[in-house]
Amino acid sequence: MFHRARTTSLPPWLAHALRAQRGPAPWPAMARGALSVAPLIAAVAEGRPTAGVLAALGVLLATVNDRPGSRRAATRRLGAPAVAGAAGLFVGSYAAALTGAGTGAVVLPLVLAVLGLCAGAISALGPVASACGTQLLVAAAIGAGMPLPEPGWLRALYYLAGAGWLLALRLALPSPGGSGAKGAAFYRLGGERAAVAAVYAAVADLLTAAGSPDAPARRVALTTALDQAQEALFGRWLGSSAASAAERRLHGQFAAALPLAEAATALAWAGAPLPARAAEGPRRLAEAVRAGERSGPLLPAPARTVAGLRALDDALLAAAEAFDREAGGPARPRRGSARSALGRMTGPAGREYGVRVALCFGASAAAAQALHPDHWYWLPATAAFLVKPDLGPLASRVLCRALGTVLGAGLFAAAAALAALSPVLPPRAAVLVTAVAVCGALLPLAMRHFASQTMVVTGFVLALVLIGGEEQASWTRIADTLLACGTVLLVGHLPFPGQRGNAVRTRLAAASLAADDYLGHVLSGSRDRPGRWALRREAYRSLAEASTAVELSAAELPALARHTAGAADVTSVLERLVDTTTAAAVDLDDAGRLPARHSAELAVLRAELAALDRFRVRPTAAGRSPVL
Template sequence: MSRRTPGPTLPPWLAHALRAQRGPVPWSAVARGALSAGPLLAAALAAGRVSLGVVAAVAAMLAGINDRPGSRRASVQRIGVPALAGAAGMCAGTYAGDHLGAVALTVVLTVLGLLAGSLSAVGPVASGAATQVLVASAIGAGMPLPDPGWQRVLAFLAGAGWLLALRLALPTPGSLTRDFRLDFRFDGERAAVAGVYDAVAALLDAAGTGHAVARRAALTAALDQAQDALAGPRLRRYASSAAERRLRAQYAAALPLAEAATALAWTGEAIPRRAAEGPRRLAAAVRAGAHTGPLPAPARSAPGLRALDDALLHAAVAFDRGRGDDLHTRRRSPGSVARTVLGAAGREYGLRVGLCFGTAVAVAQALHHAQWYGTHRHWYWLPATAVFLVKPDLGPLVSRVLCRAAGTVLGALVFAALAAVLPRPDGLVALVVLAGALIPVATRHFAAQTAVVTVLVLALVMVGGEPQASAGRIGETLLACAIVLVVGHLPMPGQRGGGVRARLTAAGDAAHAYLAHVLAGSEDRATRWTLRREAYRTLAEARAAIALAAAELPALARHSEGADEIAATLERLADTTTACAVHLDDTGRLTPRHVEQLAALRAELTERRERLDVRLPELPLAG
């Protein structure tokens, strides 16, 4: 029997461009998208304020891109903060465009790009805010609108605020048909916490198999999602309702379960399937808002199983009592934010974004003021497109360029065909409604998202009274792609790969703090779980940054070679530290296997950090 020879493997930069996210259709987000930009535009048409309606629709579209799955409370920050930044960018761009010449405007927007790019290194919300401030500043400076600047800003806030209001007010499909005692406003939090218990059960099932590492990573992702879901307004130190207190207690009860499951997986030994039944029943209880009922107890034949049994008993009590410990959330001090912005990652992000954004503005201004190009009214498309292409945290550069070019051509051609037959303006408003509804689904792939956004933007242009602009949109996008490809690969001052190194350094510091706390023998388990969460979360962030860097063209990818090996070592260190913590709780001492494993990981990290030139702390010795 002959074996089939495997086909050629695609290079990482091409494979990433062809990869799409999967999952169920987010019907809630689809409904919100349909009710956002289109109705705002229709209301503006009825009121005779079309230009302000276009601004509000653009803001709603940008907010819709940030409308990701999660809790309602978390969406306030995820949508609201970028919207406020976009309004500030609209104000700054409008003032600069009205009062500055081409050269001065280019300088101002370039500086704004440097600052916004540096801020992007702080985190996802900061990155979304930086993106919107740059896009809105370009629109404010270049879009020919008759309205004064303050009205544009209010229209922008109204558009984003309308989508946020829909996010907070509309129930999840199916939520009103369930038990009336379940408050639909907490569906996102409830699903996130239940997902943690399901992930614990999946990790217990995978113990002793080759799937354990992937299941532990999935557990980390589930804990990250639950932590974010519970971190919105009013879910702070003191919860404001019985439902919130119960969800907080259920999340807190999952932390020792996750710790015990990780320790059991670390041993590499299979455990009875009965052990996973308890977490699964807890997940069902979270979703149903019910009591846990009897939980099957695992055998108490090993430290990890005894820790799992104790954690199940603690969870049962916490579920019935409905009161948990104070919710621990990630809090960044002003000093840590400043260090991130001014550090290697912030400098690299700022230089890349500022240089590409400034170059796009300069080229757009030069072409706009040339006599043969003087009738062009959309020069702001060029820098706005460059922003979505160059942001280092949004994806590999070449992958986004390929997807942006393909998506724009497809969207422009589809719009040109539709615009030839649709009535105006009603048909175009209906097209905006359809495009708004498709955005939540299209965000799974950048090319699809680009195609949908292209249709929406071109429809808004025509509703505003301008001629069909599909050809111009394609030309602006292809020019922006060329600028970003060239400028994004230019030699930069300092060391490339700063974003990856910064993430690895943060992960190393967090792993060191976690290990030091465990080896010190502290009985403060709440602090230990907080340190454990930070260690695994920073590792997940480092893994994501490494994956994006590895999918760049070889000229950029080579600067982060070997980073995945350090991340893998740090992950094994975090798992070993968790196993040590559980064993110390049970026996008060470490086994020779624990000590030998920690020593080997310490030596491995010392060797690899020198090879990649990453600053990692010296690990404490165990004994």
């Protein structure tokens, strides 16, 4: 049975601030970041630097969303926020023009606060929606406060052109490890193929780790791989009549990985080490997916001594058949309805976040206009970034933002001073464009830590400010950033009607209901295995989201963390419940009855979960959807 230990020697909020992502350097993204300076170069060469600044801003915010994955997912991840940013630029530009100089200091902050309320509520829908809300607000602040000669509609078009250029690079340039020798389909589906191969590799890793302390981490890694593969295959369904045979076959390979993941989870839950050959089959299938080949005539079969190994062997045979077929059927993830999306936006989590975003955005805009009415956009734009919970706990992101801005502005000012002392001065525009290109190339690497990301973004924006004709304002930007940090920190700790920690409670409610659905399906004795695998996917996906929310909440300052104290116990029980349900499903398939060990464990876990009921949100009378 899975067990997980947690140890730390630093306060959670400080430990999170010092934590950075690891992994190989994202060379393709860095190359795109360097090449994305092309619209700026073209605009400066044509004598229209402000048009280039707008395009470069579109590139910058799109680069922040340029994450590894498929081209299909990148279109949505980069395209939707870019459209939202263009809309924000349009609205901000005309809102500033319509309010006028006399009433703008009062009316415009109110308009931006309403925009913040809407953007905050939209952000509750998920990561892409959160990116849309952030770009909407940042671009609105720039459109309202940055002095630019272009009308609002043209600003939006330039912004879209810059983001569109980066998206075109993302779609056109080859993926890592891609090969043009296998044709256009192999090239086009490189991201999807890598994601599906990662699922099979994660299954093999979990089987290898069975019976060891590393098993819980490997099970979490398998859930992450499945989530990423599901996202990579999102969009136009691969099983549709319009999809190519290569697409449908890849989707069938993903579907074939679901019973393998179920069997591997059940074996790891049992806690007994497995022979090395048990992992060889999934590992060979991972290699076959990467190469775009069939599974081969022989896959190493595990010994069929226990129910889990028999299920693994059956799943390997089914996977081999899926690999040999030219096309596979769709395995569609469940999608939320428009009604459930509206419920998330207007529920406690959406309302609370929307109000806090509105307060931060509106108050920072009013303060900035009072302090320096000519160039006030930096403060609300910084607040819009800082208020995002996606970037980590509040204390961590405030600390990292302040440190990153100070370092970025200081380095930029020092570089500018050294350049001014040079006996051979290149053209000023060339130096600034080069700085933008260097920062664009470094940004994907710097995104491993919020402080380094902020430092690079600060240098990028300061160079754009000078290209656009504004004066050097490094120290003003630092002061504005520190004021934004204080504003967000204050608003984040303001009391709110009702219970605090609504985001955590919402995620826990969704995970609890998904686990209930999965358990109910297994105990019903239904033979609908595809339906069971879909419910299992939903249960683990919801559980992963809840665990992330709980970990972020626990890393807040004590004044905020206390509102969700004990929530980690709920995720721990839910995790054990879903794992045990998976093991029970495998044994039910094998023997037709539920073993006494599983019955006893499920009864204990359900009792533990009932004792922690204060973190669970009750279902509505109309159905299984949680009250959000």
